[in-house]
Amino acid sequence: SQQGEEDPQALSIQEGENATMNCSYKTSINNLQWYRQNSGRGLVHLILIRSNEREKHSGRLRVTLDTSKKSSSLLITASRAADTASYFCAGRSDSWGKLQFGAGTQVVVTP
Amino acid sequence: NAGVTQTPKFQVLKTGQSMTLQCAQDMNHNSMYWYRQDPGMGLRLIYYSASEGTTDKGEVPNGYNVSRLNKREFSLRLESAAPSQTSVYFCASRLAGTGNMNTEAFFGQGTRLTVV
Numbered sequence: 045s046q047q048g049e050e051d052p053q054a055l056s057i058q059e060g061e062n063a064t065m066n067c068s069y070k071t072s073i074n075n076l077q078w079y080r081q082n083s084g085r086g087l088v089h090l091i092l093i094r095s096n097e098r099e100k101h102s103g104r105l106r107v108t109l110d111t112s113k114k115s116s117s118l119l120i121t122a123s124r125a126a127d128t129a130s131y132f133c134a135g136r137s138d139s140w141g142k143l144q145f146g147a148g149t150q151v152v153v154t155p
Numbered sequence: 156n157a158g159v160t161q162t163p164k165f166q167v168l169k170t171g172q173s174m175t176l177q178c179a180q181d182m183n184h185n186s187m188y189w190y191r192q193d194p195g196m197g198l199r200l201i202y203y204s205a206s207e208g209t210t211d212k213g214e215v216p217n218g219y220n221v222s223r224l225n226k227r228e229f230s231l232r233l234e235s236a237a238p239s240q241t242s243v244y245f246c247a248s249r250l251a252g253t254g255n256m257n258t259e260a261f262f263g264q265g266t267r268l269t270v271v
Contacts, residue, residue, distance in 0.1 A: 086263050136256065143188070
C-alpha cells in the first residue's frame with residue numbers, strides 16, 4: 045500500500061504563479077515528507093511536517109497537514125523555471141519503517 | 156562528503172544475464188533502501204535494510220536479491236534479468252531508529268538499466 049498519493053499528476057504554470065499539489069495517505073503517520081526530483085536525478089528532501097503540526101513554511105514552500113482527512117498540500121509560491129521537477133510525498137509511521145512514495149506530481153514552470 | 160553513491164550509472168543487459176547494482180553511503184546511516192522508478196508509477200520499494208544484518212521485502216521484490224554487506228553498502232542483484240526489469244533504480248539511506256523519527260532520506264543519482 046502506498047503511503048503517499050499525489051494529485052494532480054501534472055501541473056503546468058507560468059513563472060510567478062503559485063503551484064499547489066496535494067497528497068493523500070492511507071494509514072496513521074508520525075510525519076509527512078515532501079521530496080523533489082529533477083529530471084534524471086535522485087530525490088531531494090524539501091520539507092517535513094510532523095503529525096502534531098498543521099502548517100509549516102520553508103522559504104517559498106508552504107506545507108499543510110490535515111490528519112483527520114489524511115491529506116497534505118504543498119504550495120510553491122512565486123514559482124520559477126528552476127522549480128520544474130516532480131514532487132513526491134511520503135508518510136512515515138515509525139522510526140524504523142520504510143518510506144513509500146506515490147506517483148508524484150510533475151510540475152512544469154514556463155518562463 | 157559523497158552521500159549515496161550508486162554504480163554503475165548506466166547498464167544494458169541481455170535477457171537472462173545477471174548483475175549487481177552497488178550502493179554505498181558515507182553518512183553512517185543504519186537504514187538503506189532500493190527503489191525502482193518506472194514512468195507513471197512513481198518509486199516502488201524493492202527491498203530495504205532497516206539496520207545492518209537485516210533485510211526485508213518491499214512492494215516489488217520478485218526477481219531481486221539484496222545483500223547488506225556492511226553498514227555502508229547495500230547491493231541489489233538481478234539473477235536472471237528480464238525486460239520487465241528495465242527501469243531506473245535508486246538507492247537511498249536514512250538515519251533511523253529511536254529518536255530519529257524525523258530524519259530525511261538521501262538518494263543516489265540512480266542506475267538506468269535496460270534489459271533487451
